[in-house]
Amino acid sequence: xxxxxxxxxxxxxxxxxxxxxxxxxxxxxxxxxxxxxxxxxxxxxxxxxxxxxxxxxxxxxxxxxxxxxxxxxxxxxxxxxxxxxxxxxxxxxxxxxxxxxxxxxxxxxxxxxxxxxxxxxxxxxxxxxxxxxxxxxxxxxxxxxxxxxxxxxxxxxxxxxxxxxxxxxxxxxxxxxxxxxxxxxxxxxxxxxxxxxxxxxxxxxxxxxxxxxxxxxxxxxxxxxxxxxxxxxxxxxxxxxxxx
Amino acid sequence: xxxxxxxxxxxxxxxxxxxxxxxxxxxxxxxxxxxxxxxxxxxxxxxxxxxxxxxxxxxxxxxxxxxxxxxxxxxxxxxxxxxxxxxxxxxxxxxxxxxxxxxxxxxxxxxxxxxxxxxxxxxxxxxxxxxxxxxxxxxxxxxxxxxxxxxxxxxxxxxxxxxxxxxxxxxxxxxxxxxxxxxxxxxxxxxxxxxxxxxxxxxxxxxxxxxxxxxxxxxxxxxxxxxxxxxxxxxxxxxxxxxxxxxxxxxxxxxxxxxxxxxxxxxxxxxxx
Numbered sequence: 001x002x003x004x005x006x007x008x009x010x011x012x013x014x015x016x017x018x019x020x021x022x023x024x025x026x027x028x029x030x031x032x033x034x035x036x037x038x039x040x041x042x043x044x045x046x047x048x049x050x051x052x053x054x055x056x057x058x059x060x061x062x063x064x065x066x067x068x069x070x071x072x073x074x075x076x077x078x079x080x081x082x083x084x085x086x087x088x089x090x091x092x093x094x095x096x097x098x099x100x101x102x103x104x105x106x107x108x109x110x111x112x113x114x115x116x117x118x119x120x121x122x123x124x125x126x127x128x129x130x131x132x133x134x135x136x137x138x139x140x141x142x143x144x145x146x147x148x149x150x151x152x153x154x155x156x157x158x159x160x161x162x163x164x165x166x167x168x169x170x171x172x173x174x175x176x177x178x179x180x181x182x183x184x185x186x187x188x189x190x191x192x193x194x195x196x197x198x199x200x201x202x203x204x205x206x207x208x209x210x211x212x213x214x215x216x217x218x219x220x221x222x223x224x225x226x227x228x229x230x231x232x233x234x235x236x237x238x239x240x241x242x243x244x
Numbered sequence: 245x246x247x248x249x250x251x252x253x254x255x256x257x258x259x260x261x262x263x264x265x266x267x268x269x270x271x272x273x274x275x276x277x278x279x280x281x282x283x284x285x286x287x288x289x290x291x292x293x294x295x296x297x298x299x300x301x302x303x304x305x306x307x308x309x310x311x312x313x314x315x316x317x318x319x320x321x322x323x324x325x326x327x328x329x330x331x332x333x334x335x336x337x338x339x340x341x342x343x344x345x346x347x348x349x350x351x352x353x354x355x356x357x358x359x360x361x362x363x364x365x366x367x368x369x370x371x372x373x374x375x376x377x378x379x380x381x382x383x384x385x386x387x388x389x390x391x392x393x394x395x396x397x398x399x400x401x402x403x404x405x406x407x408x409x410x411x412x413x414x415x416x417x418x419x420x421x422x423x424x425x426x427x428x429x430x431x432x433x434x435x436x437x438x439x440x441x442x443x444x445x446x447x448x449x450x451x452x453x454x455x456x457x458x459x460x461x462x463x464x465x466x467x468x469x470x471x472x473x474x475x476x477x478x479x480x481x482x483x484x485x486x487x488x489x490x491x492x493x494x495x496x497x498x499x500x501x502x503x504x505x506x507x508x509x510x511x512x513x514x515x516x517x
Contacts, residue, residue, distance in 0.1 A: 197315020
């Protein structure tokens, strides 16, 4: 026997999922309820995460134990909020300055090494190993290096793209299009996977152990749309007759 | 004839939604069992990197996904944990997405029982931490400097699972499963900087962007989307939610292909005949 709270959770999940999907048919109050509930619950969740996972363990508990140094970053963090008070907004610069310095110090060396030097090395490296590479690997290395150069050239605007240079730039566009195509195909697959996940849950909640939550909610929604269509149709007819 | 065909382009999109719903729902109700024959090299590399580790090695899993990406990422996390437990590896779990804590609990409650693993001896779940970069930097010198207790507040210092594990150099592999940019951080701030092998599991949307890291071996392997999860389940020979989702994905893609082809053929017919 499934626990009552799990059954209630199943009904809530099935209901909210169907309410949200109902927008695909037509805007309705149930969709609005689910939408607002989602926003409210999301904000509430973020607030409790900030309090329970950040404020209490990182500030309150250390200060209670006498570790007063954490007050300095806390105050710097609070200065960011002075942005909302024009007279005091200058104070926020100290917080932002620290964040910028700390962030840049971490990100710039790592970015240069990981995304710049390593990638250049990765593109060039196969050409130093040509003797040990198969024909296919050599073709791959040429394709990657050629593609990288053409795409980079497409984004180089200091020379006018005409004649042979335009052709190189156009090849770059084709490489970009291949990437966008692959990314779009994967996006479609990802969206289907997420949809499958919701449908899989809806199927789970359609079982007798959940008292047929999916079917009941779905039937109620269909009934709502039928009744709404019927009565709004009558109203439109009446309005039409009055106008005539 | 042309007028009739042109009606196809004015079809109410809700019919397509309904068709897609039916296409995705049918294999859930009645699985067809379409095969998942191709296994990508990137997924195989993750499998091989775990497979080659001797029993007792410490693997750090960074499970950073919330319910919004659960259908894609939860099956692959489950397959990774199953593989690690089957190989008798020690597993440590960290997360930098607060919403993932419930999913992590669910995962280990299930897989831990399947393999008769003991919490504290075979695996440990560390609490959510904000400011990921500060945590990553600190873990390079002293894990216990940033994590003093587990997610329930129990001290982790004496746990057998963390015996001899102080920093990244004591870890055999880091695998990050995420729908965010956290895998990029693991590569840039940990993998490259401290020469720790880093592998990943990501949503299908982010998958193409990690190609350059795979080519340069900055990433030791990559599982991409539900397809990747199904591939990994095939490799460990334990079909799960990833494998069952392949039916639905195949049919949905087939539907999209048919719709694209049909509309293009009709368009050409209307234009040239």
